[in-house]
Amino acid sequence: MTWTTQRERGNAAALKLMGWIITRLGWRAAWLLLYPITAYFFVSSPRQRAASRRFLRRALGREPGLADQFRHYFTFSATLLDRVFLLDGRREGYDIRIVGLDLLKERIARGQGCILLGAHLGSFDAMRAVADTGCPVEVVALMHAQHAAISMNFFTQQAAGTRTSTIPLGRPDAMLRAKECLERGGLVGILADRTPHQDKVARAPFLGHPAAFPEGPHILAAVLGAPVMLAYGVWTGPRRYEVHFEPFAERILLDRTRRREDLAAAIGHYAVRLEGIARAFPYNWFNFYDFWQEMEAG
Amino acid sequence: MSSQLAIEAEVAALIVEALHLETSADQIDPEAPLFGEGLGLDSIDALEIALAISRRYGFQLRSDDERNGQIFASLRNLSAHIEKHRQH
Numbered sequence: 001m002t003w004t005t006q007r008e009r010g011n012a013a014a015l016k017l018m019g020w021i022i023t024r025l026g027w028r029a030a031w032l033l034l035y036p037i038t039a040y041f042f043v044s045s046p047r048q049r050a051a052s053r054r055f056l057r058r059a060l061g062r063e064p065g066l067a068d069q070f071r072h073y074f075t076f077s078a079t080l081l082d083r084v085f086l087l088d089g090r091r092e093g094y095d096i097r098i099v100g101l102d103l104l105k106e107r108i109a110r111g112q113g114c115i116l117l118g119a120h121l122g123s124f125d126a127m128r129a130v131a132d133t134g135c136p137v138e139v140v141a142l143m144h145a146q147h148a149a150i151s152m153n154f155f156t157q158q159a160a161g162t163r164t165s166t167i168p169l170g171r172p173d174a175m176l177r178a179k180e181c182l183e184r185g186g187l188v189g190i191l192a193d194r195t196p197h198q199d200k201v202a203r204a205p206f207l208g209h210p211a212a213f214p215e216g217p218h219i220l221a222a223v224l225g226a227p228v229m230l231a232y233g234v235w236t237g238p239r240r241y242e243v244h245f246e247p248f249a250e251r252i253l254l255d256r257t258r259r260r261e262d263l264a265a266a267i268g269h270y271a272v273r274l275e276g277i278a279r280a281f282p283y284n285w286f287n288f289y290d291f292w293q294e295m296e297a298g
Numbered sequence: 299m300s301s302q303l304a305i306e307a308e309v310a311a312l313i314v315e316a317l318h319l320e321t322s323a324d325q326i327d328p329e330a331p332l333f334g335e336g337l338g339l340d341s342i343d344a345l346e347i348a349l350a351i352s353r354r355y356g357f358q359l360r361s362d363d364e365r366n367g368q369i370f371a372s373l374r375n376l377s378a379h380i381e382k383h384r385q386h
Contacts, residue, residue, distance in 0.1 A: 172333050172370040175345035176361035200340075220342050223349070256318065 022084050027093070030081055031238065038077040042070060048288040049073075055291060058207035059282040068283075075283040079123040079235050086125035093239055096129040100229075100245035104130070107227045108137055113182030115221050116231035117248060119193035119274055122284040126233030126241035127189075138186035141166045142178060142220075144196055175220060182226045189231065192217035192270055193287065202264055204271035207278065211271070211292050218266040222252040230273055234284040248273065299327040306377045313373075316350035317343055328374040336372075344370055356385030 017037070022030045042049065052072050056064035064072075086094070107114045118124065124141065143166045167177045178188045192214065195201045201212040221228050227250055233243040248270070254262045278285050302310060302324065310323040313332075321337070330336040333344065348359040363369070369379045 169341060171367070172339075172341050172344035173359070173361045173363070173366040174341045176348055176359060176366075179345060179348075180361055216340070216342060220345070223342060223346055259318070 019084055022081065027081070027085065027239075034074070034077050034081055038070070038074045041077070042073050045288075050295070051287075051289050051291065054295075055207075055278075055285055055287070056282060058209065059278050059285065072283045072285070075235050076286055076288070078238070079125075079284075079286075082123060082235075082239065082241075083125050086123065086128055089128070091129060091132065094129075094241070095239060096126055096233075096241045096243060098129065098133060098243045098245070101130070101133055103247060104229060104245040107229065108185060108187075110227070111185050113184070113186050113188065113226045115182070115224060115226050115228045116187055116189045116245075117192045117217060117221070117228060117270065118189055118231050119191060119277070120286045121193075121274075121277060122232050122234035122281065122286070123241060124189070124233065126235075127231060127243050129233075129241075129243060138181055138184060139165075139189065140178065140181045140186065141189035141191075142169055142174065143167070143191070144169050175223075178220070179224060182224055188224070188226075190217045190220065193274060202267045204264075204268045206271045206275055206292070209292050209294075213267045213271060215263055215267065218252055218263060218270070219254070221249075222254045222266075225251050228252060230277070232277060232284075234281040244277075246273070300329055302326075302328050302373070303377065305381055306373050309377045309380060310373055312350050312354060313347055316346050326373050328377070329372055332370060332372060332376070347376075351380060355380055355383070357383045 021033055025033075049069060052069055053064055056068055056072060060068065082094070085091070104114065127139075130137075130139075167174050181188055195212045195214045197214070198212075200215045202215055203210045203212050205211075206213075228248040230246045230248050231244065233241050236242050249266070252266050254266075306328045307323065310326045310328075313319065313326070314321060314323045317339070326337060333339045333341075339347075352358050359366070359369070365379075369375055
């Protein structure tokens with residue numbers, strides 16, 4: 001089960017199609033077409049739908065109906081549609097509310113930058129709205145090369161000129177860029193929910209069942225030594241988003257003698273917080289794969 | 299495995315200490331890759347090494363250095379780079 005190959009390919013195709021429609025016909029027309037497009041992906045991806053059903057069952061605490069599942073898919077499609085506009089900085093017509101901005105500004109004011117732990121939940125692009133709020137700081141996001149490549153393919157032109165950039169992981173000096181960004185008082189975004197490597201993971205209960213979370217983001221945050229917040233932007237309706245910044249840790253400390261325990265505690269803490277967010281905004285959960293790695297095992 | 303020069307032994311010890319490795323410093327082959335298949339380090343390890351180097355030798359490794367791939371390729375290259383740029 002490799003989410004990297006399987007799902008991103010679908011994303012790339014969907015993005016391409018969406019981009020074509022939008023540039024020709026505009027947001028409103030694209031919005032209407034979102035229903036048949038979503039329906040198409042809904043019927044043609046049984047595997048992802050099974051994963052969606054399993055997630056929703058646990059997050060909602062009841063058996064999800066077809067309407068719930070469609071809504072889950074539709075929320076994802078809606079964020080893809082908006083992506084084209086938001087990446088381009090075209091936020092007119094959008095209502096993007098920011099919760100916790102004062103807390104973020106407070107940390108930025110200290111001048112040590114801030115690490116934003118995110119997840120594949122909602123829209124990363126809605127977070128760009130922070131740039132409009134009088135704290136124009138540098139933002140970089142650490143991403144796996146493949147994700148970065150997909151965004152690049154299609155969005156390079158639109159994204160040109162924004163102050164957000166991605167740092168592709170995989171090069172030894174990738175993290176030096178993150179460190180330098182923090183030294184300039186910037187924000188560094190790290191996704192902490194997916195495990196691209198099967199080693200370097202720790203299991204923590206998530207919605208009642210153990211799931212694997214990557215250790216890397218927490219180790220990195222500890223090494224960088226900056227304050228850590230949770231950050232996510234959820235879709236709440238047509239062209240409506242809510243971006244949240246929530247305190248997570250003043251800094252993550254991994255004591256040398258208790259490294260394993262400290263790391264497990266940080267990951268456990270993250271899993272609990274992520275669970276709360278997933279329950280509050282279940283349809284914004286965009287891990288359409290076997291998150292608990294149970295399906296193969298039956 | 300080729301033998302370590304004095305500076306290489308010093309840097310190897312620094313790496314082992316910074317990363318809490320179980321490998322002993324004199325077991326690190328100066329010519330083997332540090333990242334990926336060799337010693338198996340990742341980019342977070344690289345950051346820790348860079349921080350330890352700046353504390354010990356008083357100069358910064360920067361992300362905009364085009365030679366980073368080269369510098370981080372092996373203990374030998376990294377040590378040679380330190381020799382050239384160290385402030386103390």
